[in-house]
Structures are given as structure tokens and as C-alpha cells.
Amino acid sequence: MNNLKLQYLVDFLLLMGWVQASEGKIFRKYQPPRRLGLPPDYFLELPKDGSKKGFHQYAQRIVEILSKIYHCNPKDLQIVLEKGHNLFSMGMNCRAN
Numbered sequence: 001m002n003n004l005k006l007q008y009l010v011d012f013l014l015l016m017g018w019v020q021a022s023e024g025k026i027f028r029k030y031q032p033p034r035r036l037g038l039p040p041d042y043f044l045e046l047p048k049d050g051s052k053k054g055f056h057q058y059a060q061r062i063v064e065i066l067s068k069i070y071h072c073n074p075k076d077l078q079i080v081l082e083k084g085h086n087l088f089s090m091g092m093n094c095r096a097n
Contacts, residue, residue: 004082005050006049006055008083008084019033021043028045
């Protein structure tokens with residue numbers, strides 16, 4: 001997961017309809033679109049700085065969570081996220097609930 005950049009995660013969430021809900025000192029909180037059927041208080045937090053120690057482990061966990069939400073293979077989703085904008089324009093073949 002060395003090629004994964006924080007901006008690619010943010011771009012993916014925004015592309016998929018997630019909304020930045022709040023921002024703290026270290027993290028930004030994103031809420032999912034209603035169509036996913038997740039609880040109203042559900043959110044994901046992404047760090048504001050992807051260069052900090054531990055980012056790649058944290059990002060891996062986010063990929064695992066997103067793969068469950070979108071019913072995708074984590075490795076396939078990881079590839080999409082590592083490619084960033086190059087694949088986002090092609091669309092996602094994952095389906096939401």
C-alpha cells in the first residue's frame with residue numbers, strides 16, 4: 001500500500017458521495033451518502049496529514065472498511081485507490097447495498 005496517497009482516499013470518498021462533516025486537529029470526519037443505508041451517525045475519519053508515521057497501516061484499515069461497504073475485494077479496491085484519478089474517471093464496478 002505504498003502508493004496510496006491520502007488525497008486518493010479523500011477523492012474516492014467525495015466521488016462516491018461522502019461528505020466532509022467536521023474537522024479536528026488531526027482528522028477529518030466523512031459521512032456516507034444515505035443510499036448506503038448506514039446508520040445516521042456512521043462516519044470515517046481520515047488523517048489530515050498522510051505523511052505521518054502509521055498512515056499506511058491506517059489507510060489499509062480504511063480500505064478494508066470501504067471494501068465491506070461497497071462489497072469489493074480489498075485488493076481490487078486498493079489497486080483503484082493507488083491509481084487515483086487515473087481510474088476514478090472510469091467508475092467503480094463495486095455496488096452499494
